[in-house]
Amino acid sequence: AQKITQTQPGMFVQEKEAVTLDCTYDTSDQSYGLFWYKQPSSGEMIFLIYQGSYDEQNATEGRYSLNFQKARKSANLVISASQLGDSAMYFCAMRESGGGADGLTFGKGTHLIIQP
Amino acid sequence: ETGVTQTPRHLVMGMTNKKSLKCEQHLGHNAMYWYKQSAKKPLELMFVYNFKEQTENNSVPSRFSPECPNSSHLFLHLHTLQPEDSALYLCASSQAVAGGHGWDIQYFGAGTRLSVL
Numbered sequence: 001a002q003k004i005t006q007t008q009p010g011m012f013v014q015e016k017e018a019v020t021l022d023c024t025y026d027t028s029d030q031s032y033g034l035f036w037y038k039q040p041s042s043g044e045m046i047f048l049i050y051q052g053s054y055d056e057q058n059a060t061e062g063r064y065s066l067n068f069q070k071a072r073k074s075a076n077l078v079i080s081a082s083q084l085g086d087s088a089m090y091f092c093a094m095r096e097s098g099g100g101a102d103g104l105t106f107g108k109g110t111h112l113i114i115q116p
Numbered sequence: 117e118t119g120v121t122q123t124p125r126h127l128v129m130g131m132t133n134k135k136s137l138k139c140e141q142h143l144g145h146n147a148m149y150w151y152k153q154s155a156k157k158p159l160e161l162m163f164v165y166n167f168k169e170q171t172e173n174n175s176v177p178s179r180f181s182p183e184c185p186n187s188s189h190l191f192l193h194l195h196t197l198q199p200e201d202s203a204l205y206l207c208a209s210s211q212a213v214a215g216g217h218g219w220d221i222q223y224f225g226a227g228t229r230l231s232v233l
Contacts, residue, residue: 004158033219043204045159045224052219091159095219101147101171101212103161104222 003027004092004107012113013082020067021077021110023092029053032096034075035104036066039089048090051075087114119143122207122225129197130233137192137228139207147212148190149222150182153204165190166212197232204229 005024013019025034036048051059051066059066067076079086089111093104120141129135141148150162164172165184179201181193190207204227210220 035221037224042226043206043229044226045206045208047221047223050219050221093159101149101164101166101210101220103149103151103164103172103174104159105161106159108156108158 003105004094006092006107006110008110009108010111010113012115015084015114015116016081019079019082019086019112021079021090021092021112023075023077023107025073025075025092025094027073027094027096029096032094034066034068035093035095036064036075036077037091037093038086039091039109041088045091049077082114084114084116087112120207120209120223120225122205122228124228125226126229126231128231128233129194131197131199133197134193134195136194137205137207137230139190139192139225141188141190141207141209141223143209143211143223145209145211145223146187147210147220148184148187149208149210150190150192151206151208151224153206153227155203159206162192194230197230199232202230202232 032053035050038046049061049064051068063080065078089109091109092107123138147166151159153159161174162176163182168184183191206227208222208224210222
């Protein structure tokens with residue numbers, strides 16, 4: 001079973017509109033972290049924002065915010081006032097159990113295209 | 117300039133060749149990772165190194181051989197690859213948190229685009 005599900009393969013959004021990218025996850029751990037990355041066509045994965053499962057406040061970083069709904073196991077990324085440079089692939093990822101070094105489990109991604 | 121540098125950016129090799137991918141991080145981190153990104157598939161974790169020790173091998177075929185000589189450098193040695201190994205190979209690094217519930221952020225390089233003919 002998929003641990004990270006991103007149900008929107010592609011999205012077209014008008015410039016300056018807000019965007020919500022969906023992410024649901026599956027874990028039986030109580031301690032986990034959720035991460036969002038942006039991958040432009042150049043290939044580099046750019047870290048955007050993260051949320052720990054014990055964090056009570058939703059994470060925010062500039063125009064990015066994470067709408068964390070623990071009971072629904074969802075961690076949607078919200079981009080406010082979208083810009084043409086936001087066009088890219090967006091990946092949701094999870095890591096179970098904190099501490100030490102461990103890999104991330106990624107979703108299949110959402111291809112976001114911002115239209116002028 | 118990014119904190120994680122991967123070379124080469126592009127590589128074409130035959131199935132009988134031997135080549136190596138290089139990753140260098142300038143962030144002072146203590147953990148490094150290799151991921152594989154194939155078309156239409158999620159990123160797959162391949163290897164994890166923590167303080168130069170391999171802590172995870174995610175069932176990767178032996179034709180992929182990692183090497184981590186120090187906490188700043190990570191290599192992926194390739195030999196006798198198959199066409200299905202063609203993919204983007206991404207390196208990442210992080211400052212692993214000792215114990216507890218801390219979350220380290222993984223920072224990625226731009227990847228090596230590998231084509232196996």
